[in-house]
Amino acid sequence: MTSTTPAGQDPLRSLLRSSHHLPADRLGTVVSRHATLLGARAAVVYLADYEQSSLVPVPGEDVPPRTPLTVDGSVGGLAFRRVEVTRSPGHDAAVRLWVPLLDGAERVGVLELLFDAEPLAEQDDERRAFAALVAELCVTRSAYSDVFARLRRTRPMSLAAEIQWDLVPPLTFGTERVVISAALEPSYGIGGDTFDYAVNGPVADLMVLDAMGHGLPAALLATVAVGAYRSARRHERSLPATSEAMNTAIAGQFPGSQFATALLTRLDLLSGRLSWVNAGHGAPLVVRDGVLLPAHPCRPALPLGLQQGPAHECEVQLRPGDRVLLHTDGITEARSPAGEFFGEERLADFVVRAETAGDPPPETLRRLMRSVMDHQAGRLQDDATIVLVEWRTGHEDQLTL
Structure with missing residues (x-):
C-alpha cells in the first residue's frame, strides 16, 4: 500500500480522482498502485495489438515485469477471447485473476491482478468495474497520446x-x-x-x-x-x-x-x-x-x-x-x-x-x-x-x- 492509495478508500473513486491529470505513460503505475485497494498485490495492464494476436503489457513503476502474451495460447488470452474473468495459479501459492478490459463491447485488452490468496468471488463485480474504468482510461488517453499506439504495434x-x-x-x-x-x-x-x-x-x-x-x-x-x-x-x-x-x-x-x-x-x-x-x-x-x-x-x-x-x-x-x-x-x-x-x-x-x-x-x-x-x-x-x-x-x- 502506498501513500497515494490509503487503506479504506473506494478503489473506483480513488482511481477516478487520480486519473484527472493522468498522462498515458503513467497509467500502468497508477493502476497497479490502486489495485492494492482491491486487495491485489499488484496489477498489470495488457493491451491487444492491432492484429489481436498478442497482449502487450503496459510498463511502469511498481509494475511487475512481463512479456507479451499470445491471445490463442495463454490464460490471459482466454479471458480476452471469452470476455470473462479467468483464474490461474501464480508463484508461491499466489492467484492471478485475468479481467477483460472492455470499453462498452469493445475488447481493449486484459487486466492481470495478482493476489496472495484466493480472492473473494463476491468481489468480482467490483473488480470488473475497476477494469472497466481502466479500459476507459486507455481509450481516452489514446485520443491525445501515442504511447499506447506505439505499444500496440508489433511491426512498422x-x-x-x-x-x-x-x-x-x-x-x-x-x-x-x-x-x-x-x-x-x-x-x-x-x-x-x-x-x-x-x-x-x-x-x-x-x-x-x-x-x-x-x-x-x-x-x-x-x-x-x-x-x-x-x-x-x-x-x-x-x-x-x-x-x-x-x-x-x-x-x-x-x-x-x-x-x-x-x-x-x-x-x-x-x-x-x-x-x-x-x-x-x-x-x-x-x-x-x-x-x-x-x-x-x-x-x-x-x-x-x-x-x-x-x-x-x-x-x-x-x-x-x-x-x-x-x-x-x-x-x-x-x-x-x-x-x-x-x-x-x-x-x-x-x-x-x-x-x-x-x-x-x-x-x-x-x-x-x-x-x-x-x-x-x-x-x-x-x-x-x-x-x-x-x-x-x-x-x-x-x-x-
Missing part, C-alpha cells in the same frame, strides 16, 4: 494503414437491439478497404467500402468517401442520396475514372427492416438459424465515382437473431495456393460454427480473419474487411457480447 505500419486506423470507429459496439463487430486486414498495411457505422436512436447505419488501387492513393480515396458518407448521414439523407453525395465527392476529387465499390445499409432497430444500396459491391449476406439465405435479387448500381443516375434501394425483413455479413471481396475471393476461393458458403459456415461454439461476434471475426489468412497460406492477396451485424429484440443476455 504503412502510412495508408495509419490513415485507415484513425478513420474507422471502434471494432465492436453493442446494445440490447444490435451488436456490430468488424475486422480488417492486413492490420499493418491496409489500404483501400474501410468500414463505418453509427447508431442514432432506432436506426443503425453501416457501410463497407473498397477503394480502387492500393496503398496511399486508395487510402486517400477512401478518406474522401467516408467523409462524404458521414456528412450525408449526419444530414439524415436517404441511402440513394447518400450514394449520390459520395459519388459526387469522388468524381470531383479523383478524375480519371477512379472509383470505390461500397455497400450502404440502414437497419431499423425496432422493426428489423434492413435496407441497402449496392454500389458495385457484393450483396449483404443473411445467416438465419444456421443457414445462409439465398441472395436477394437487388439491382446493383455502378461504383461510386462512376454513377450517372440514382441508385436503387433494396430491403429485406430480418428476424430476431439474424446475422448480416457485409464484406469486401478480399474475404470471399481469397484464393488458396490451389486456386480455391474462400467463398460465401465457407464464410457463412464459419460464422454458424462460431455461434454454435458460443464465440461472441468480435472473437468470431478475429478467428475468421485467421482462417482467411490460413486459406491463403499466410499471404494476403488483397485487403479484407468484414462487418457482422446481429439484430436483437432486446431480451437477450448481454454477456454474449
Whole structure:
C-alpha cells in the first residue's frame, strides 16, 4: 500500500480522482498502485495489438515485469477471447485473476491482478468495474497520446494503414437491439478497404467500402468517401442520396475514372427492416438459424465515382437473431495456393460454427480473419474487411457480447 492509495478508500473513486491529470505513460503505475485497494498485490495492464494476436503489457513503476502474451495460447488470452474473468495459479501459492478490459463491447485488452490468496468471488463485480474504468482510461488517453499506439504495434505500419486506423470507429459496439463487430486486414498495411457505422436512436447505419488501387492513393480515396458518407448521414439523407453525395465527392476529387465499390445499409432497430444500396459491391449476406439465405435479387448500381443516375434501394425483413455479413471481396475471393476461393458458403459456415461454439461476434471475426489468412497460406492477396451485424429484440443476455 502506498501513500497515494490509503487503506479504506473506494478503489473506483480513488482511481477516478487520480486519473484527472493522468498522462498515458503513467497509467500502468497508477493502476497497479490502486489495485492494492482491491486487495491485489499488484496489477498489470495488457493491451491487444492491432492484429489481436498478442497482449502487450503496459510498463511502469511498481509494475511487475512481463512479456507479451499470445491471445490463442495463454490464460490471459482466454479471458480476452471469452470476455470473462479467468483464474490461474501464480508463484508461491499466489492467484492471478485475468479481467477483460472492455470499453462498452469493445475488447481493449486484459487486466492481470495478482493476489496472495484466493480472492473473494463476491468481489468480482467490483473488480470488473475497476477494469472497466481502466479500459476507459486507455481509450481516452489514446485520443491525445501515442504511447499506447506505439505499444500496440508489433511491426512498422504503412502510412495508408495509419490513415485507415484513425478513420474507422471502434471494432465492436453493442446494445440490447444490435451488436456490430468488424475486422480488417492486413492490420499493418491496409489500404483501400474501410468500414463505418453509427447508431442514432432506432436506426443503425453501416457501410463497407473498397477503394480502387492500393496503398496511399486508395487510402486517400477512401478518406474522401467516408467523409462524404458521414456528412450525408449526419444530414439524415436517404441511402440513394447518400450514394449520390459520395459519388459526387469522388468524381470531383479523383478524375480519371477512379472509383470505390461500397455497400450502404440502414437497419431499423425496432422493426428489423434492413435496407441497402449496392454500389458495385457484393450483396449483404443473411445467416438465419444456421443457414445462409439465398441472395436477394437487388439491382446493383455502378461504383461510386462512376454513377450517372440514382441508385436503387433494396430491403429485406430480418428476424430476431439474424446475422448480416457485409464484406469486401478480399474475404470471399481469397484464393488458396490451389486456386480455391474462400467463398460465401465457407464464410457463412464459419460464422454458424462460431455461434454454435458460443464465440461472441468480435472473437468470431478475429478467428475468421485467421482462417482467411490460413486459406491463403499466410499471404494476403488483397485487403479484407468484414462487418457482422446481429439484430436483437432486446431480451437477450448481454454477456454474449
